Amino acid sequence: MTAQLYCFGESGNAYKAALTMELSGYDWEPVWVDFFGGAQRKPEFLAINEMGEAPVMVEGDLTLTQSSVIMLHVAGKTGKFLDGDRNEILRWLFWDGQKGTGQQGALRFLMNFIPAEKRPQEAIGFLNGRVQAALKTLEAHLAGRSWMVGETTTLADLACCGYLYYPEPFGFDRKDFPAIDAWLDRIAALPGWKHPYDLMPGRPSDRGL
Amino acid sequence: MTAQLYCFGESGNAYKAALTMELSGYDWEPVWVDFFGGAQRKPEFLAINEMGEAPVMVEGDLTLTQSSVIMLHVAGKTGKFLDGDRNEILRWLFWDGQKGTGQQGALRFLMNFIPAEKRPQEAIGFLNGRVQAALKTLEAHLAGRSWMVGETTTLADLACCGYLYYPEPFGFDRKDFPAIDAWLDRIAALPGWKHPYDLMPGRPSDRGL
Numbered sequence: 001m002t003a004q005l006y007c008f009g010e011s012g013n014a015y016k017a018a019l020t021m022e023l024s025g026y027d028w029e030p031v032w033v034d035f036f037g038g039a040q041r042k043p044e045f046l047a048i049n050e051m052g053e054a055p056v057m058v059e060g061d062l063t064l065t066q067s068s069v070i071m072l073h074v075a076g077k078t079g080k081f082l083d084g085d086r087n088e089i090l091r092w093l094f095w096d097g098q099k100g101t102g103q104q105g106a107l108r109f110l111m112n113f114i115p116a117e118k119r120p121q122e123a124i125g126f127l128n129g130r131v132q133a134a135l136k137t138l139e140a141h142l143a144g145r146s147w148m149v150g151e152t153t154t155l156a157d158l159a160c161c162g163y164l165y166y167p168e169p170f171g172f173d174r175k176d177f178p179a180i181d182a183w184l185d186r187i188a189a190l191p192g193w194k195h196p197y198d199l200m201p202g203r204p205s206d207r208g209l
Numbered sequence: 210m211t212a213q214l215y216c217f218g219e220s221g222n223a224y225k226a227a228l229t230m231e232l233s234g235y236d237w238e239p240v241w242v243d244f245f246g247g248a249q250r251k252p253e254f255l256a257i258n259e260m261g262e263a264p265v266m267v268e269g270d271l272t273l274t275q276s277s278v279i280m281l282h283v284a285g286k287t288g289k290f291l292d293g294d295r296n297e298i299l300r301w302l303f304w305d306g307q308k309g310t311g312q313q314g315a316l317r318f319l320m321n322f323i324p325a326e327k328r329p330q331e332a333i334g335f336l337n338g339r340v341q342a343a344l345k346t347l348e349a350h351l352a353g354r355s356w357m358v359g360e361t362t363t364l365a366d367l368a369c370c371g372y373l374y375y376p377e378p379f380g381f382d383r384k385d386f387p388a389i390d391a392w393l394d395r396i397a398a399l400p401g402w403k404h405p406y407d408l409m410p411g412r413p414s415d416r417g418l
Contacts (some may be wrong), residue, residue: 050349050350051346052346064296065300066299066300066303066304068299069299069300069303072299073296087273087282091274091275093303094275094276094277094302094303094306095260097307098306098311099260102306102307102311106339120331120332120334120335121331122329122330122331122332123332123334123335125329126329126332126335127332130315137261140259141259
């Protein structure tokens with residue numbers, strides 16, 4: 001049975017789930033969500049996810065939302081990306097949801113996907129401070145390690161990299177974070193790895209950006 | 210063995226873990242973290258949690274961080290608060306970490322715990338918009354239900370209520386959210402329930418606020 005992942009290329013949260021499926025050899029296909037057209041706030045979308053968020057995975061009778069829940073489901077079925085201390089993997093999934101991708105996604109949205117004259121500069125500054133603090137935590141954790149948890153790739157890696165391959169500015173410059181930079185290269189060298197814009201439909205140039 | 214929970218009364222994230230332990234009859238004791246004195250950024254705290262965050266649970270050789278990881282550990286050992294679809298419980302834990310307590314905590318901090326003249330009003334407005342949207346999602350979910358998942362109290366309830374009993378303003382007025390209001394009364398009626406300021410050491414009046 002082919003799982004459908006409701007997603008869009010600009011979403012690092014969707015990328016976390018899509019990348020886990022792709023690197024696991026999972027049977028999946030993307031279904032584009034017109035996020036910038038407000039599809040996630042329409043009744044037909046809210047009927048599959050009352051949270052009004054992508055990604056959503058539909059697999060037969062099963063509907064799952066929240067990227068980390070989808071990742072844990074896929075990993076549980078394939079046995080991949082779960083080697084290592086489960087509590088350590090989980091704590092990075094939770095940390096990433098709040099402090100990592102959770103904040104990076106909001107900052108990147110404000111800095112790129114609303115008209116320049118409407119960008120709230122003080123809110124951007126506030127969020128940027130929080131994003132930088134979290135990136136420092138990630139950098140310190142990765143210094144001297146190859147992977148987030150244990151000796152191999154786990155869901156913690158596939159979560160924490162969610163927004164870090166995107167080219168649009170959001171306060172993250174790889175040269176400022178050498179341990180993160182090397183780790184992103186390691187993830188990108190995994191067989192089957194794809195950039196978010198190559199893995200999911202939708203990219204800013206589709207909207208003339 | 211008595212588990213030690215590094216926490217402080219003002220932290221809704223610590224409250225999630227403390228409340229789970231208390232309502233489960235878990236053997237635990239609080240250890241006050243001087244968050245407002247910056248203890249979480251000092252080397253001795255970073256040695257137990259590189260994320261620089263409370264809560265942290267230390268139980269013998271085991272150190273756990275992230276409130277939801279502690280909650281899942283406690284629930285796994287006691288068998289309590291896990292009845293119901295595990296994916297549903299998990300998705301609300303992840304949702305709450307990002308959209309619920311994650312944002313409410315930041316907003317409440319900015320609106321109450323920094324000097325009035327330094328409060329960043331645009332950032333507060335931005336965060337308030339996001340907090341209101343999440344509260345609407347929670348209100349819609351709870352309308353016509355007694356509990357977040359299934360027919361009884363689960364970790365999803367103990368997570369999503371994390372900041373909602375605090376008296377300090379952060380854009381949440383119970384009368385505007387009748388389903389949340391009734392649900393908070395249900396949680397507060399559970400045997401052994403305590404308000405965060407009665408469950409953990411530290412409250413604003415200790416700092417003259």
